[in-house]
Amino acid sequence: MVWNRPFSTIFLRVRSPLLVVQRILPHFFLPTDFPLRCGATHAQLIRGAQEASGGKAVGRFFHLYPRRRLRLVPWLARWIRKGAVPVATMNMQVAVPDGEEVPDAWHHQLIFGVAPRAVFMTNPLDVVGEVEVHQRLCSQSVLLVRREDVLQRLTTDGSLSDLSQIQSDPRWRLLDVEGEAAIFLPQLTPTSDPPCLIQVFCYPGQVRQMRLEEELEDGPRTAHVSIPAAYSSGVTLFALTGSDVAQQLLKAPELPLL
Structure with a gap:
């Protein structure tokens, strides 16, 4: 997918609020959208992509919490084959490996491919097990x-x-x-x-x-x-505006609850 826009433009369009470190309680938790100070939500990603592409990109977010009736890798594979670009919004404070420190934030990661029981991701470049990814994609909105x-x-x-x-x-x-x-x-x-x-x-x-x-x-x-947390766990699928896959994305129903 090529939008003919420099990366810096896309980065700025997302308008992720900066982390403001308050010195005292309870103002450390202010304002109500405290988590937004630490990053962008899926809605901000969609708006940023639309603005950066001059309207050539469209996004649709699929909630994965509460748990859905879904086989993650086959579902992602179907959309990738059609030409969609998935971006996962995950609670990285879930499924933390033993011995590792609990991260301090949620995270967005682009998915560029899948394999049996594995998901290929960037930001950072990594291969993560399907079960682990699914756990992080199915989380309450808590920080x-x-x-x-x-x-x-x-x-x-x-x-x-x-x-x-x-x-x-x-x-x-x-x-x-x-x-x-x-x-x-x-x-x-x-x-x-x-x-x-x-x-x-x-x-x-x-x-x-x-x-x-x-x-x-x-x-x-x-x-x-x-x-x-202001974040919702799930997957945003991006496509070119007006394409067949974009029409399918916009018309697709929410994933059924388990």
């Missing part, structure tokens, strides 16, 4: 934030009760982000405040020292806080 990233942003006036109040997305309450984050903190609650307000009256260095002492005493603690 894991490292415990250390939370602890480093504690302040003397930080209140976790704001986490649920300032977020309009009800998933923040359903995931109990405030409760998860509170587990990380030294339980120093002033008697003048309501029990739900957990505040920290020490410097970050003291917090880290207390954390180490707690782990020595009680063992390792939970490593991450789960927050709602």
